[in-house]
Amino acid sequence: xxxxxxxxxxxxxxxxxxxxxxxxxxxxxxxxxxxxxxxxxxxxxxxxxxxxxxxxxxxxxxxxxxxxxxxxxxxxxxxxxxxxxxxxxxxxxxxxxxxxxxxxxxxxxxxxxxxxxxxxxxxxxxxxxxxxxxxxxxxxxxxxxxxxxxxxxxxxxxxxxxxxxxxxxxxxxxxxxxxxxxxxxxxxxxxxxxxxxxxxxxxxxxxxxxxxxxxxxxxxxxxxxxxxxxxxxxxxxxxxxxxxxxxxxxxxxxxxxxxxxxxxxxxxxxxxxxxxxxxxxxxxxxxxxxxxxxxxxxxxxxxxxxxxxxxxxxxxxxxxxxxxxxxxxxxxxxxxxxxxxxxxxxxxxxxxxxxxxxxxxxxxxxxxxxxxxxxxxxxxxxxxxxxxxxxxxxxxxxxxxxxxxxxxxxxxxxxxxxxxxxxxxxxxxxxxxxxxxxxxxxxxxxxxxxxxxxxxxxxxxxxxxxxxxxxxxxxxxxxxxxxxxxxxxxxxxxxxxxxxxxxxxxxxxxxxxxxxxxxxxxxxxxxxxxxxxxxxxxxxxxxxxxxxxxxxxxxxxxxxxxxxxxxxxxxxxxxxxxxxxxxxxxxxxxxxxxxxxxxxxxxxxxxxxxxxxxxxxxxxxxxxxxxxxxxxxxxxxxxxxxxxxxxxxxxxxxxxxxxxxxxxxxxxxxxxxxxxxxxxxxxxxxxxxxxxxxxxxxxxxxxxxxxxxxxxxxxxxxxxxxxxxxxxxxxxxxxxxxxxxxxxxxxxxxxxxxxxxxxxxxxxxxxxxxxxxxxxxxxxxxxxxxxxxxxxxxxxxxxxxxxxxxxxxxxxxxxxxxxxxxxxxxxxxxxxxxxxxxxxxxxxxxxxxxxxxxxxxxxxxxxxxxxxxxxxxxxxxxxxxxxxxxxxxxxxxxxxxxxxxxxxxxxxxxxxxxxxxxxxxxxxxxxxxxxxxxxxxxxxxxxxxxxxxxxxxxxxxxxxxxxxxxxxxxxxxxxxxxxxxxxxxxxxxxxxxxxxxxx
Numbered sequence: 001x002x003x004x005x006x007x008x009x010x011x012x013x014x015x016x017x018x019x020x021x022x023x024x025x026x027x028x029x030x031x032x033x034x035x036x037x038x039x040x041x042x043x044x045x046x047x048x049x050x051x052x053x054x055x056x057x058x059x060x061x062x063x064x065x066x067x068x069x070x071x072x073x074x075x076x077x078x079x080x081x082x083x084x085x086x087x088x089x090x091x092x093x094x095x096x097x098x099x100x101x102x103x104x105x106x107x108x109x110x111x112x113x114x115x116x117x118x119x120x121x122x123x124x125x126x127x128x129x130x131x132x133x134x135x136x137x138x139x140x141x142x143x144x145x146x147x148x149x150x151x152x153x154x155x156x157x158x159x160x161x162x163x164x165x166x167x168x169x170x171x172x173x174x175x176x177x178x179x180x181x182x183x184x185x186x187x188x189x190x191x192x193x194x195x196x197x198x199x200x201x202x203x204x205x206x207x208x209x210x211x212x213x214x215x216x217x218x219x220x221x222x223x224x225x226x227x228x229x230x231x232x233x234x235x236x237x238x239x240x241x242x243x244x245x246x247x248x249x250x251x252x253x254x255x256x257x258x259x260x261x262x263x264x265x266x267x268x269x270x271x272x273x274x275x276x277x278x279x280x281x282x283x284x285x286x287x288x289x290x291x292x293x294x295x296x297x298x299x300x301x302x303x304x305x306x307x308x309x310x311x312x313x314x315x316x317x318x319x320x321x322x323x324x325x326x327x328x329x330x331x332x333x334x335x336x337x338x339x340x341x342x343x344x345x346x347x348x349x350x351x352x353x354x355x356x357x358x359x360x361x362x363x364x365x366x367x368x369x370x371x372x373x374x375x376x377x378x379x380x381x382x383x384x385x386x387x388x389x390x391x392x393x394x395x396x397x398x399x400x401x402x403x404x405x406x407x408x409x410x411x412x413x414x415x416x417x418x419x420x421x422x423x424x425x426x427x428x429x430x431x432x433x434x435x436x437x438x439x440x441x442x443x444x445x446x447x448x449x450x451x452x453x454x455x456x457x458x459x460x461x462x463x464x465x466x467x468x469x470x471x472x473x474x475x476x477x478x479x480x481x482x483x484x485x486x487x488x489x490x491x492x493x494x495x496x497x498x499x500x501x502x503x504x505x506x507x508x509x510x511x512x513x514x515x516x517x518x519x520x521x522x523x524x525x526x527x528x529x530x531x532x533x534x535x536x537x538x539x540x541x542x543x544x545x546x547x548x549x550x551x552x553x554x555x556x557x558x559x560x561x562x563x564x565x566x567x568x569x570x571x572x573x574x575x576x577x578x579x580x581x582x583x584x585x586x587x588x589x590x591x592x593x594x595x596x597x598x599x600x601x602x603x604x605x606x607x608x609x610x611x612x613x614x615x616x617x618x619x620x621x622x623x624x625x626x627x628x629x630x631x632x633x634x635x636x637x638x639x640x641x642x643x644x645x646x647x648x649x650x651x652x653x654x655x656x657x658x659x660x661x662x663x664x665x666x667x668x669x670x671x672x673x674x675x676x677x678x679x680x681x682x683x684x685x686x687x688x689x690x691x692x693x694x695x696x697x698x699x700x701x702x703x704x705x706x707x708x709x710x711x712x713x714x715x716x717x718x719x720x721x722x723x724x725x726x727x728x729x730x731x732x733x734x735x736x737x738x739x740x741x742x743x744x745x746x747x748x749x750x751x752x753x754x755x756x757x758x759x760x761x762x763x764x765x766x767x768x769x770x771x772x773x774x775x776x777x778x779x780x781x782x783x784x785x786x787x788x789x790x791x792x793x794x795x796x797x798x799x800x801x802x803x804x805x806x807x808x809x810x811x812x813x814x815x816x817x818x819x820x821x822x823x824x825x826x827x828x829x830x831x832x833x834x835x836x837x838x839x840x841x842x843x844x845x846x847x848x849x850x851x852x853x854x855x856x857x858x859x860x861x862x863x864x865x866x867x868x869x870x871x872x873x874x875x876x877x878x879x880x881x882x883x884x885x886x887x888x889x890x891x892x893x894x895x896x897x898x899x900x901x902x903x904x905x906x907x908x909x910x911x912x913x914x915x916x917x918x919x920x921x922x923x924x925x926x927x928x929x930x931x932x933x934x935x936x937x938x939x940x941x942x943x944x945x946x947x948x949x950x951x952x953x954x955x956x957x958x959x960x961x962x963x964x965x966x967x968x969x970x971x972x973x974x975x976x977x978x979x980x981x982x983x984x985x986x987x988x989x990x991x992x993x994x995x996x997x998x999x
Contacts, residue, residue: 008141010059027077045075111152112151140160140164143163187236286393286492449470534869553809557808588932593982602622608657615652670930690888691763719733731747742844748780761888769860777826801813899929933965
């Protein structure tokens, strides 16, 4: 489904501003000379209006359908004093003069009429576009671009829509045929059994869509068996080679369909959709197993760290006793000069306790230096089989030529059936393709793994359990850093295969360099400029530091004075109260209804599959579904609150018509409407955005649901990008254990709205070097909130630089040679992100974990050191910069509170257990919040305009202090009356609260 408003097809709006009338509909002297030969006013007017509309739209429209404001403006500009009647306009539209004038206008503007013989050409364009695009609107936009480029008069929208739909169907059917061509009869039989099990098994098709449930050894074992079943099922199926956008759409369709509905499809489509869903579920299941493996080990580490902390508290007395005993030994030793007397004195002090004291010392040494690894053994005994089973399912492969990890994997598998406590060095070496290298171990691990009983004669003796534990943690590290990958996985696949090739990089590099205004084609020039920029800024900050009243250095530590929040002025408080008094009392349903009638958001939510008919009362169904999931009432409670709607009707649209992409498009439409109002311009420029996360409660039914230490409960993180104009641009729903900064750049890369920030503020997690480095090359100014600045280090351009006032803040220098050497590799990543080949979060997951093998990580780290040092120098030096960061991050925190207030149903707990449904609910909630913010701004604008007319003092400073996060006039509870017949005044973006200042 696609409607005209979703495309770039030109159309006339009902409200035209004075600026638009003067700019687009005022005839030039040359154009006025064209109508001199026409004697009748209606012909002169028809000629000129057709000309201006053709210039603006690219096609002709009946004069009678033109907006009255345009008709009046054109009549005035060509000197027609007497108004033309509607009958005269309709008579002209039916007359022979209209086609005559249209022919003249086409020749004048060099525009060709689109005829039937041109349709094959346009169909070919549509089919090429349909190979990489799935939405009809996107295909139509490509057609429009080609029509304009080739100077064609635009055909009717229904013509374009018909051609686009036909082209998409043809391309999709070819995709289905290509997939089915490689399907064997045995594979088809397996798919048929999924849809209609021959053994009477219930729900095989639903089993395919299974999600992991509540954590526990039994559930983990069951899920690993399910993944193995998917692997076996997938072995008989062909590889799928279709564009990513097609793959996602086909998978959405397959997931939405029941087994009965699948069986009714044409064979090619049925088998193709089944193959794609199996492939997608297998890929997702591999991600689940990898995440489960990482999560289990991370949980074991966390438990061990807590146990170590508890051990230290409980054994403090024992530690004190050991130190006291050691003091007595030293005193006895020191007080007796002769060797014989020394030993006698020591024997008196130690007595029979020597052996027990040694044992207690060894025990303490094992845990010294925050060594929590010994405490992992207890939980490891319980999780060993699950961890090894997980690795059996994951076909781990290396992304580099370093074979050490592959060799260690072989060793780990060889130990699976071993039950001995100790292993000889010889047996370990024999189990590996290459000898075990002790340099792989840190000192902490070496003390635990290598036994004290080792000797030069017998060789090294290894503790098997500690060795296994180290191997498992080492594999986790390698998997997290991207040094290992999982074939066919989505999240842990080899990211290098997603990067652009050399030819594409060469073609795009100069254009991208010009776009971000950096000399990226010359690595030496890039690093030289960056180094000089850092040297100049550091010198300037050092010289100005004595006059800096907001920063001091004491004992080598930097201290920055906090920014005092300004108390609200009395005038602002009074104005805010006046706005509240004049805002109408409404329910959330009323707000959603008004916003839907303004924007027609329901048009984004057609059937996921083209096999379904359009639903009845789409506006009502959309509003109810949005209210249900965006406010967390659930289908049952919503059906009780909203009359004449059943639970199934409410759930149907969510399951069969809604997807994350469609919710994002609706959000974008709301943001674009919001951005047209004057009031948000007083709150921000739209060039800044803040990224921040907030905790969402979940039930413990999901295998990957995590316990968040800071919040002290189970759940996930809603991660939002909020504009400095208060509207939320994008949202993610991510697990608690994930490093939030990984997703900080995705929001800006995915943002398709008219508000396009270039400066991004984040919380303290955004301070990592790779995030700074990647942000810089993407042309994004990263300016996170700084809370622990006294612990952050600055880096010199090179070791020759020294500073008079801020020398204590610097530690080391930046390896610009490494940046220069790997700049092209970094730019390959950046341009791949820009072209949508890979997401920023995918690469940051790889760069967020230290890796000695990954030179790309090292290069981004060095670049990040330089960029972060530049930012920190500015942060120290510029008070206004710190105020800007605080203002932006405060708005994002206020937004977090606002969305929680709107998510009032179900005690604020997301009850859904399926992850893609959880992600949709977070986006539903964001859409509801944005619609309420838009509604508030519209009402506030009208109220403020009325107050200004009543001589209430309203200044720019007062408007700056307002916020659209208002809820005192909104009723959340009770029965809701969904009234689509109620009159709703249209949006008026042209309302100005304050008159423009004289230039």
